[in-house]
């Protein structure tokens with residue numbers, strides 16, 4: 413069982429640690445403890461009909477066109493090495509329309525997979541990146557998949573979030589932006605629940621939302637905007653400040669540019685040369701030298717993230733090159749850039765754009781793309797900025813596009829990254845225009861991220877996990893969110909886990925395979941607050957796929973407890989370093 417231990421059910425009154433202050437007679441305030449309801453557990457049902465019949469059964473769904481209803485035989489899908497049982501797959505699209513801005517056809521494409529033996533639950537699967545594709549709705553969550561919701565009996569929905577295609581061109585259309593930001597979830601959810609009702613004779617007893625990266629953003633936005641529709645939220649590496657993170661990443665690219673050389677192949681600046689693989693490994697080695705043993709185990713993992721930030725001093729601990737770069741040192745400029753990127757780039761007037769990032773040995777991992785100076789800086793992140801900008805309808809002021817005005821067909825993310833005015837971009841994230849009436853920060857983020865009272869007060873729960881070496885969205889930003897939630901909403905409905913060494917959603921020198929969905933269900937439906945969760949490495953032979961970043965000295969199946977923040981997994985002093993049971997969350 414992945415949930416190694418769990419606290420017993422606490423009463424709903426005791427759970428309600430947050431106090432609300434209300435005025436009383438003399439103008440003083442008295443704490444009032446809200447009672448949080450305990451939601452009932454879902455009960456199962458079965459679908460014994462013909463999957464093809466669902467095409468007709470769903471025909472009346474509002475604003476919806478069903479394109480296919482079919483049986484998927486057992487074993488056609490496998491996730492994490494597990495075969496998926498026979499189920500129904502229904503595909504369709506909602507709100508098909510022609511844009512008056514770019515003349516393109518848009519719709520919210522989706523699929524819903526309906527198990528024959530249903531557990532009474534609905535899972536909305538948030539996908540990553542810029543969406544634009546209906547990812548197979550298996551509901552696999554947590555680094556490398558250990559389990560998946562479809563096999564557990566959930567009815568699972570996946571969508572393209574309102575546009576088709578892997579380019580940011582949809583950003584030209586204002587409605588497509590809003591659908592991507594949040595409105596697709598608002599439109600899909602009632603449709604999916606009604607489809608479930610039509611299939612099983614009752615709607616879902618309990619509803620969940622899970623995703624990582626932009627899927628984690630979707631999850632957190634759903635927790636804030638659509639809390640009435642969801643009982644449990646699982647948000648991995650949530651880019652809940654995505655426009656700011658993207659701006660900071662572009663600022664980082666500008667800094668990397670000062671170190672980089674021109675590729676002889678492409679004749680363009682190659683950001684990956686800012687830090688060579690050898691230099692990144694040097695940094696990781698020095699971090700480990702200072703921080704590995706802080707958790708009492710020299711095991712290649714830095715569990716005590718906070719202590720490491722104090723212990724590791726890049727100025728003192730990284731050797732400075734006296735001559736040229738030879739892999740045994742960093743140039744003074746490299747050290748300066750490293751410190752700025754990790755402390756968080758600022759605007760020209762000194763405003764921190766996004767968040768700091770913690771030092772972690774995952775800096776050396778091949779799966780750490782920004783640390784590698786690679787693609788997200790020059791492509792994916794710039795994609796987000798492209799559609800988040802508001803001067804596409806004028807092309808006159810503000811952000812410098814190349815070409816100008818921006819043309820999605822010839823959009824060059826590398827050039828864009830290196831010519832964009834960061835101050836203008838930062839301002840644009842909160843700007844609107846005649847065509848784009850909602851700013852990027854409005855449509856992409858939870859309206860009031862640390863106010864999750866709507867979810868809490870109805871008995872909903874949210875669990876968040878984040879890789880410490882994630883270089884796209886910072887674990888420090890999620891930490892700040894959690895602290896804010898505890899302060900503003902309470903700690904009795906939200907739980908936060910750091911995953912040491914893990915990069916963006918998976919990978920890195922980490923135990924990155926875990927199941928948080930089961931603990932979430934237990935919390936929502938049984939009141940069992942989640943405690944430590946055992947995560948495993950994905951070494952050779954792993955059924956859920958092999959993690960190429962796993963250090964050679966680790967057991968292929970190393971396990972570690974993931975601890976509820978702010979606890980840290982510390983070695984007990986005896987027992988195998990490969991086994992979670994040798995560690996305790998303190």
Ligand SMILES: [Ca+2]
Nearest residue numbers: 704709711713
């Ligand atoms: Ca350690």
